[in-house]
Amino acid sequence: MSNIDIRRSHSRPLKEARAAIERVAEHIAEKFDVEYGWNGNTMEFSRGGVDGHIAVSPKDIHVTATLGFLLGAIKGPIEREIQRYLDEEFG
Structure with a gap:
């Protein structure tokens, strides 16, 4: 198993942060x-081989995911893609 753990602070109101995470x-x-x-x-x-969550608080976003064996092999590209989407929404 492989894990992804990403934290990102933000200054948006909670409602706007939730909308950004929805996107x-x-x-x-x-x-x-x-x-x-x-x-x-x-x-x-979730899907076969991955379970996770994105917790939204008034001050930060916390992404965690557990990748199964097959997806663990491509953890890097998955993590970069999540980071890219977070960058688009939260700068």
Whole structure:
């Protein structure tokens, strides 16, 4: 198993940060074929070989994911793609 753990601070109101994470999740879902949904201020996502969440607080975003054996082999590209989408939304 391989893990992704990304933290990013932000200064947006919580509602705007959630909307930005929704856009990030749409990109990730399209690119990696994951399903996602909200549980409070945490977006949970999964598919075969990956489970994770994106927690949104008033001050930061915390992305965690556990990748199975096959996806663990491409952890770097997955992590870079998540970072890229976060950069687009949060600069």
